[in-house]
Amino acid sequence: MEKMLHKLAHQLDSLDEASLMALWSKYATITSRFEPTKRWEQACLVFSLIQAKHWKNQLFNYCWSQQRKPLGGNQAEEPVENMATDFDLESAPPQPEPPRNECHVLAFRRPAHPDASKAPENAS
Secondary structure, eight states, X not given: OHHHHHHHHXXXXXXXXXXXXXXXXHHHXXXXXXXXXXXXXXXXXXXXXXXXXXXHHHHHHHHHHHHHSBOTTOOSBOOGGGSOOOOOSSSOOOOOOOOOTTOOOOOOOOOOOTTTTSOOTTOO
């Protein structure tokens, strides 16, 4: 079982996040409309896989940005081997520091629709 899960993870990691996110809305809609069918169950799993890839990339970017932060007033970067790379699911996340110019961590939320910037023709 574990070998199969690692194979699935490897395959999912090889997929392009942007291509997966293009399917986000479709599977979010199917998942939001519960029906006791295999189609719904599979759509739920597909939606979860899309979310998993997106979450993994966000976590990676966050951890990477934490490693790139300078120590105190010293401009030297903290060595990777001295960084705590694990995280504790049991405790609350640490409070974020004020944003800095060198990086930006994106919020985890529903992506904007590609046509969202266009105003509706018959808006009232």
